Amino acid sequence: MTNEIASTAPQGTPAPEPPDRIMTLLAYADDNMVLAQRLGELISNAPELEIDIALGNITLDHLGVARALYTHAANTEGEGRTEDDLAMFRTERDYTNLLLVEQPSGDFAHTMVRQLFFDAYQMELWKDLSVSIDPTLGGIAAKAFKEATYHMRFSSGWVLRLGDGTEESHRRTQDGVDALWQYTSEMFEGEAGKYRSAWTTAMETAFVEANLEFPSDPYQRTGGRGGFHTEHLGFLLSEMQWMQRSYPGLVW
Amino acid sequence: MVVMSPEEQFQAIIDAEDKIEPPDWMPDGYRKTLIRQIAQHAHSEVIGMQPEANWITRAPTLYRKAILIAKVQDEAGHGLYLYSAAETLGVKRDEMQELLHQGKHKYSSIFNYPTLSWADMGTIGWLVDGAAITNQVMLTRGSYGPYARAMVRICKEESFHQRQGYEVLIRLCQGSPEQKAMAQDSINRWWWPALMMFGPHDSDSTHTEQSMKWKIKRVTNDDLRQQFVDMTVRQADYLGLELPDPDLRWNEERGHYDFGDIDWEEFWHVVKGNGPMNRERVAHKVKAWKDGAWVREAATAHAKKREARSAA
Amino acid sequence: MTYEVPVAPGEKAEIEETTELSGESWPMWEVFVRAHRGISHVHIGSLHAPDVETALENARDVYTRRGEGVSVWVVPSTEVHAFEPDAAADYVEANEKVYRLATTYEIPEEVGQM
Numbered sequence: 198m199t200n201e202i203a204s205t206a207p208q209g210t211p212a213p214e215p216p217d218r219i220m221t222l223l224a225y226a227d228d229n230m231v232l233a234q235r236l237g238e239l240i241s242n243a244p245e246l247e248i249d250i251a252l253g254n255i256t257l258d259h260l261g262v263a264r265a266l267y268t269h270a271a272n273t274e275g276e277g278r279t280e281d282d283l284a285m286f287r288t289e290r291d292y293t294n295l296l297l298v299e300q301p302s303g304d305f306a307h308t309m310v311r312q313l314f315f316d317a318y319q320m321e322l323w324k325d326l327s328v329s330i331d332p333t334l335g336g337i338a339a340k341a342f343k344e345a346t347y348h349m350r351f352s353s354g355w356v357l358r359l360g361d362g363t364e365e366s367h368r369r370t371q372d373g374v375d376a377l378w379q380y381t382s383e384m385f386e387g388e389a390g391k392y393r394s395a396w397t398t399a400m401e402t403a404f405v406e407a408n409l410e411f412p413s414d415p416y417q418r419t420g421g422r423g424g425f426h427t428e429h430l431g432f433l434l435s436e437m438q439w440m441q442r443s444y445p446g447l448v449w
Numbered sequence: 450m451v452v453m454s455p456e457e458q459f460q461a462i463i464d465a466e467d468k469i470e471p472p473d474w475m476p477d478g479y480r481k482t483l484i485r486q487i488a489q490h491a492h493s494e495v496i497g498m499q500p501e502a503n504w505i506t507r508a509p510t511l512y513r514k515a516i517l518i519a520k521v522q523d524e525a526g527h528g529l530y531l532y533s534a535a536e537t538l539g540v541k542r543d544e545m546q547e548l549l550h551q552g553k554h555k556y557s558s559i560f561n562y563p564t565l566s567w568a569d570m571g572t573i574g575w576l577v578d579g580a581a582i583t584n585q586v587m588l589t590r591g592s593y594g595p596y597a598r599a600m601v602r603i604c605k606e607e608s609f610h611q612r613q614g615y616e617v618l619i620r621l622c623q624g625s626p627e628q629k630a631m632a633q634d635s636i637n638r639w640w641w642p643a644l645m646m647f648g649p650h651d652s653d654s655t656h657t658e659q660s661m662k663w664k665i666k667r668v669t670n671d672d673l674r675q676q677f678v679d680m681t682v683r684q685a686d687y688l689g690l691e692l693p694d695p696d697l698r699w700n701e702e703r704g705h706y707d708f709g710d711i712d713w714e715e716f717w718h719v720v721k722g723n724g725p726m727n728r729e730r731v732a733h734k735v736k737a738w739k740d741g742a743w744v745r746e747a748a749t750a751h752a753k754k755r756e757a758r759s760a761a
Numbered sequence: 762m763t764y765e766v767p768v769a770p771g772e773k774a775e776i777e778e779t780t781e782l783s784g785e786s787w788p789m790w791e792v793f794v795r796a797h798r799g800i801s802h803v804h805i806g807s808l809h810a811p812d813v814e815t816a817l818e819n820a821r822d823v824y825t826r827r828g829e830g831v832s833v834w835v836v837p838s839t840e841v842h843a844f845e846p847d848a849a850a851d852y853v854e855a856n857e858k859v860y861r862l863a864t865t866y867e868i869p870e871e872v873g874q875m
Contacts, residue, residue, distance in 0.1 A: 230511075237505040237514070240521050241498040241733070244741020245787070246529050247808055247819040249498075253522030254822050257515060264511050281510045305744045354814055361754065362747025369743070440509035440567060447624050449509040449567070449617075472845050485776045486765050493764040526823055533807045536789065540778050542809065543786040553777050555766040581764065599806070606827075648767045656774065720769050742784055748811035749785050755812070 219270050220293065222334070223283065224422055225322070226266035227294035230284055231430070232315065233259035234437050235302055244305055251351060255312070258344040265337045272333075285441035289424070289431045296421040297380035299430040303373065306359050306366065310373035312352035317399040318384045319345040321392035353403050360407025367408065374404075375412045382417040463664050468594035471537040479663050482656065483593055484538050486665065488545045491531035492556035496549075496730050498524045500564040501573060509567055516613050517570060523610065527603045534595040550735045552722070559646050561724030568621055568628075568635035574614015576636075576643040576681070582607050583677045584647070592664035615684065622688045629689075636685070637693045644708075645716045647674035678706050789838040790816040792823075794830035802834050810835075 236256040243249035267280035297315060302308045323342035329335040359366040385393040404411065420426065440449070453461065455474040462469060469475055498521045505521065508514035532542040548554040559577055564570070585607060589600040621632040648670040651657060660666035668676075678697075685692050696709035718724065768774045787809040793802035805824050810816035816835040825833065859865050868875050 233514075234506060237518060240505060240518065241502040241525075242737045242740070244737070244744035245809065246495065246525050246532075247810060247815075247823060248741075248744075249525045250522055250529070250826075251818065251822045253518055253525065254826070257518050257522075260511065260515050260518070264515070267511075284511055305741065351818060354818070358748045358751040358811070358815075359744070362751040363743065365743050366747030366750075436506050439507055444509075444625075444627065447509075447628060449513055449620055449624075472843065481775055481778075484778060485774075488776065489766050490764040522826070526826065529808060529823055530806055536807065541782075541786060543782050543784075544778070544780050547780045547782060548777055551780065553780070557764045557766065584764070602806075646764075648765065654767065717769055720766060721772075745787065745811075746784055748815070749787065752812040 219274055222266050222270040222273065224293040226263045226270060226283070227292045228298050228315075229259040229266070230263035231292070231294045231433060232298040233257075233263060234433055235298065235300075239302055239308070248305075255348050255351065258341075258348065262337065262341045262344070269333050269337065281441065285438045289426055289434055291424060292426070292430060292434065293422050293424055294430075295380065295383055296418060296427050297377065297383065299421075299427060299433060300377060300380065301429060303376070304369055305355075306369035307373035307376065309352050309355040309359065310370060310377055312348065313356050313403060314377060314381055314384075314400075316345055316349040316352050317396050317403075318392060320349055320399075321395050322389070325392070349399075353399075356403055356409070357407045360404075360409045370407065371409055374409055375414075378412040378414070379416050379418045383419040383421055386419065386422060460662075463592045463662075468597060469592050470594045478659070479665070480538055482660060482663070482665055483596065484535055484540055487531055487535040487538075487596055488540070488548075488554055489556060491528045491535060491545065492549050492554055493560065494524045494528035494531060496556045496560045496734060498528075499730055499733055500560055500562070500726075501570060503564050504567060504570050507567070508570075513570075513617070520574075520610055520613065523606050527599075527606070530599040530602055531596075534593075534599045537595045546738065550731065550738060552731065555720070556730075557646060558716070558719040558724060559642050560730060561719050561726045562638070562642055563726050565638070566631050566635055568618070568631040569639070571614045571617030571621060571632065572635040572639045574610050574612075575618055575684070576614075576639050577646070578607055578610040578614060579681065580643050580646045580677055582611055583673055583680070587667045587673070590664075590667055618688055618690070622690060632688070633690055636690050640693050641711060641715075642719075644674060644678070644711055645719075647671075647677065649713070649716075675705055678708050682706055787811045790820070790835045791838050791841055792820045793834040793836070794820075794824055795832040796829060797831055802832065805829075807838060 233256050236252060236259065239252055240249060240256070243252055263284070264280050267283040271278045271280065271283060295315075297311060300311060302311070320342065323338040323345055326338035327335055327342055329338060356370060359370045361367070385396070400411075403409075418427075456476060459469070459473070459475055459479075462473070469479075501517060501521050501524075505514060505517050508517050532545060535545060536542055545554060549556070559580075564573070582604065585600055585604050589597055589604055591597045591600070618632050621628040648654060651669045651671045654670055657666065657669060661669070682692065682697070694709045696707060698707055700707045719727070722728075788811075789807050789809055791807050792805050794805045795802045808816065808819050808823055810819050813835065817833065820833045820835050824830065
């Protein structure tokens, strides 16, 4: 898939692209990369085999989106860098992913709430970008939108089951909502503000069905898009980049 | 018309290369042997996720990371197919899992060795999956329908597993001296455990004869092991890796490779639960299962609530 | 033999088959997949799921990872009712009604394929 998308990219760019366009691609790529890395930690730990398999698919989807976007960013930049250069040789301060996706997975309720918050945002983003004037990005977005729709069905389905399951599962799900809520406003900064109302509507639907309450604490944390992260990201990147940093310049 | 006993009818179906299907009459021993074998196979797939999942977050490139995730996910799928096949014999998946957690069911000893370098991802694909395929191709011709069908699906998927592993090793062996050393170290650690996967010598193997008659097993341990060695030597040569066996050499007369003695003491030690990773593997599985209990309960509770609401 | 654990000296060959469960199991579902348009759904395996939505999602994840299907059915395993020919004498007799089989009838060669 990545190669297909890469091959539709212009071969070498005539004029240097405005760096903010590349920055935007990298931010979206980083979101998916960091989340894939978080989900990758979970494989073989799921509550049931079927869930392990489903989470594996979701992980692969996010990783696929990240790879396609890194490759597109690298081609756009035109300096011969690869997806791995962008993923493995940028530091914590260079990464511009949302704080939400770097949060540890916690228990299954926590994981599903994080996914739900992100999936609903991704659906709006990819729907919007699938009609992008950049055809490569449009292609990536159209595919990612389909995947996000499936991810959203999975996460909202589980938030519903857990929210409206047992007393314990309800408590854990509400805890997840309360803990992660502070990282939601960040998704709608700047131009992304246009996605907020659709996202909020989706949350209202999900929460009502699952008997969940919106947190009353208005505190919101932000900074990811500017490389100002929580302390979790450094560890995540250390693990992810370890091989490339230990053995630079080799082919694997 | 000659009236056959159920046992004779059963054996006639097998002798005719037909399959036994779940509702058919079968000797108790056949059923028990199958349950044991399929359950152990399923447990092996599921426990086998762990040594490779161990490297998902550290895979050197994004492409390799994607392959590894897909592979570990396939193993979960294989476990699931196999548990389904065992369930047709009247055992419940959850009971098999609980028995595994209690240490009453076993899984292949190969997964009780640790994965200590990236090269191990290559070696597991090449040698461990390679050894598994040698055996599993035989199992697709086994006499029990649901097991044979599960094996057909699994074999299709396994060939990707072995090839990607070999490719990982090709990269290492064509790479820097450090990479090549990493590959050699890995082969040194996995070669003998891989040969042990085929089980004890035929002379020490219980039940082989009966299993062959029932076509649960179609080739003996030693024959399969020989087949594997013969195939692997050439692949190792291509990589330029040395298999850690000074006695390994071509025997013109036999038309096969001779190889050294397996350390059966180590083998039985690991089978009995005292290998390097036995405790950790089971503990990991138990933890995931226990941590997930409230999730499984919640889903059941929600389904019941919904049913009650729609009935009202 | 691969993945089959040999019986260690002093250990029993038979393994236990039942035990106390720590919780209620999810029900089992049978999965049927239509590989491509124009052919019937074929039984492909089973899985466990708490409800029909999850069963469908799981079936998609478990049995169509490599794009094996265009349509998936799931049916609660308890809702599959079987008819086993071996247990029913009337079915055997049906085989004797050879007049049901097209091969029973001779068509003159000059008529061509029928």
